[in-house]
Amino acid sequence: MIAIKTVGLRKVFKTGIAKKNEVLKGLDLEIEQGETFGYLGPNGAGKTTTLKLLLGLIYPTSGSAFILGESTRNVRVKNLIGFLPEQPYFYTYLTAWEFLDFYSQLFDILGKFRKKRIEELLSLVGLKGKCEKLQLRKFSKGMLQRLGIAQALINDPQVIFLDEPFSGLDPIGRKEIRDIIFKLKDSGKTIFFCSHILSDVELICDRVGILVDGQLRALGKIEDLVDTSLNSAEIAFYGLKEGSKQEIRNFCTQMVDHSDKTLAIFNDRESVDRAVKIITDGKGSLISLTPVRQTLEDIFLKEVITEKQIS
Amino acid sequence: MLKIRAIFINTFREAIRDKILYNLLIFALLIIGCSILLGTLTIGEQQKIIKDMGLASISIFGTLIAVFIGIGLVYKEIDRKTIYNIFSKPVHRYQFIIGKYLGLILTLFVNVLIMAVVFLSIVYFMDGVVGFSLIQAIFLIFLELMLITAVALLFSTFTTPTLSAIFTLAIYVIGHLSGDLKVFGAKAEQVWVRYVTQFLYYVIPNLENFNIKGLVVYNLSLPDHFFLFSFLYGILYICIVLFFSIFIFERRNFK
Numbered sequence: 271m272i273a274i275k276t277v278g279l280r281k282v283f284k285t286g287i288a289k290k291n292e293v294l295k296g297l298d299l300e301i302e303q304g305e306t307f308g309y310l311g312p313n314g315a316g317k318t319t320t321l322k323l324l325l326g327l328i329y330p331t332s333g334s335a336f337i338l339g340e341s342t343r344n345v346r347v348k349n350l351i352g353f354l355p356e357q358p359y360f361y362t363y364l365t366a367w368e369f370l371d372f373y374s375q376l377f378d379i380l381g382k383f384r385k386k387r388i389e390e391l392l393s394l395v396g397l398k399g400k401c402e403k404l405q406l407r408k409f410s411k412g413m414l415q416r417l418g419i420a421q422a423l424i425n426d427p428q429v430i431f432l433d434e435p436f437s438g439l440d441p442i443g444r445k446e447i448r449d450i451i452f453k454l455k456d457s458g459k460t461i462f463f464c465s466h467i468l469s470d471v472e473l474i475c476d477r478v479g480i481l482v483d484g485q486l487r488a489l490g491k492i493e494d495l496v497d498t499s500l501n502s503a504e505i506a507f508y509g510l511k512e513g514s515k516q517e518i519r520n521f522c523t524q525m526v527d528h529s530d531k532t533l534a535i536f537n538d539r540e541s542v543d544r545a546v547k548i549i550t551d552g553k554g555s556l557i558s559l560t561p562v563r564q565t566l567e568d569i570f571l572k573e574v575i576t577e578k579q580i581s
Numbered sequence: 582m583l584k585i586r587a588i589f590i591n592t593f594r595e596a597i598r599d600k601i602l603y604n605l606l607i608f609a610l611l612i613i614g615c616s617i618l619l620g621t622l623t624i625g626e627q628q629k630i631i632k633d634m635g636l637a638s639i640s641i642f643g644t645l646i647a648v649f650i651g652i653g654l655v656y657k658e659i660d661r662k663t664i665y666n667i668f669s670k671p672v673h674r675y676q677f678i679i680g681k682y683l684g685l686i687l688t689l690f691v692n693v694l695i696m697a698v699v700f701l702s703i704v705y706f707m708d709g710v711v712g713f714s715l716i717q718a719i720f721l722i723f724l725e726l727m728l729i730t731a732v733a734l735l736f737s738t739f740t741t742p743t744l745s746a747i748f749t750l751a752i753y754v755i756g757h758l759s760g761d762l763k764v765f766g767a768k769a770e771q772v773w774v775r776y777v778t779q780f781l782y783y784v785i786p787n788l789e790n791f792n793i794k795g796l797v798v799y800n801l802s803l804p805d806h807f808f809l810f811s812f813l814y815g816i817l818y819i820c821i822v823l824f825f826s827i828f829i830f831e832r833r834n835f836k
Contacts, residue, residue, distance in 0.1 A: 283834075283836070322665075322835065325665070325668070325669045326668060326669075327664075327665055327668055327669070327834070327835045328834040328835060328836070329832075329834060345671050345672070345673055346671060348669060348670055348671040348672075349671045351669070353665075353666065353669035355662065355665050355666055355669075357662070360663065360666070361591070361595065361663060363594070363595055363598045364591075364594070368594075372587055372591050373666070373670065375583050375584065375586070375587035376584050376587055376588075376667070376670040376671065376672050377670060377671065378583050378584065378671075421666070425670075431669075
């Protein structure tokens with residue numbers, strides 16, 4: 271079943287008299303149930319606008335969006351979703367318990383179930399027994415983010431929207447949030463994940479979409495988008511005679527000498543094999559062979575730079 | 582209903598944890614207390630001064646509280662983007678407006694109640710008796726404050742707090758002068774002045790319908806059905822203003 275679907279979704283904002291800004295230019299997207307989808311794009315690409323359209327915070331200029339087959343204009347559909355906003359925009363005068371109690375009431379969860387659910391969530395995000403009576407204004411960024419995840423899960427949602435869940439977190443905080451996301455993924459939830467931190471997206475997401483200037487520039491599984499085969503490599507070696515080094519210099523793309531060590535970069539697999547043979551035959555010592563693989567970041571940068579060149 | 586109740590309680594909780602509210606309330610109680618001192622400066626008019634100042638303080642400080650919390654609490658939700666999280670949950674926009682309004686009214690009620698208890702205690706201490714008309718006067722002031730809060734809420738659904746405050750206070754002033762506006766319009770020679778004053782008279786609530794301070798202070802009797810008319814007038818106006826607030830809010834994009 272399709273969890274999230276958008277059909278020709280467009281959003282135009284008026285920015286002045288007769289001035290308009292088309293933020294989203296006809297988005298067509300389908301995300302399957304149980305999928306973890308990474309939604310990427312530079313600042314101002316239209317990611318947050320997409321999210322707001324899916325959550326019904328703003329209305330589309332044209333096109334439509336559906337969650338689990340229901341139009342996002344239908345308030346009822348929100349019973350099935352959870353949302354973690356980018357910044358922890360929460361009521362700082364509430365305590366953690368009051369905060370979760372407030373949001374659970376918005377789902378019409380009755381008193382006896384609320385207490386149990388809040389306790390479960392506080393232990394899931396590691397806040398139980400620590401700060402239930404503490405006002406949110408005294409929370410650290412990491413604690414707020416964890417509480418944000420707890421409120422996003424209060425209704426045990428099918429589809430979870432996470433907007434920059436790692437922003438402002440230290441490495442420990444990032445790991446904790448990542449572990450929670452893995453747990454959700456394992457329990458079969460659909461996760462729509464907006465992030466700038468590409469290494470996390472690569473680690474967590476099954477599929478990614480790259481949005482640039484309101485248009486989807488790339489969409490697919492990470493392994494399909496990123497060429498994971500060994501195309502180039504860096505070889506470090508020492509103790510090779512000048513004649514053999516010269517032979518390698520003739521077909522490598524770059525060679526750098528550093529004290530007695532040499533670093534050579536190769537652009538194809540044959541060159542790598544040939545160089546390794548020359549080093550071993552010439553009684554040189556191989557220090558390391560590091561494959562250079564394409565990353566999601568390369569794809570992301572390529573799409574963004576291409577768009578800039580076009581515009 | 583649970584959703585409206587949650588927003589209503591949360592609004593009340595936010596308001597009572599706001600320090601500005603306490604400053605206004607303490608200042609109002611001080612002014613009411615000062616009426617005893619001022620009363621002693623007059624001969625034979627002490628009770629009138631106390632009643633006049635007390636009712637005026639409840640009205641003025643009540644209006645200030647209504648305007649400040651009325652315009653602040655919805656705008657803050659939009660400005661601090663806490664509203665994103667509310668509307669990502671299954672909450673209709675009308676439920677939010679009604680919940681907010683009820684929370685503001687409860688805050689206002691508690692404040693008016695505190696001011697009224699202090700004021701009526703002073704009257705009882707000085708006079709030995711508290712007239713029913715005084716309670717009627719306070720009730721009508723409260724109804725007026727409910728209307729002012731609805732107006733403040735309406736403006737805060739589409740404009741900034743500063744403009745909302747200016748507009749709401751303007752409505753408060755014009756609302757108390759609307760009777761004069763009608764008289765002025767009727768005497769005007771230019772046709773357009775007549776139309777403008779008539780338009781303002783019918784659109785802006787006539788807040789003098791809630792003002793029986795003069796009658797109460799001088800122990801004059803209320804005209805027949807005045808109280809019932811004012812009550813129904815206030816409730817109808819509040820419903821219309823809330824309807825427009827919801828109408829605007831339903832169509833709003835939260836950028």
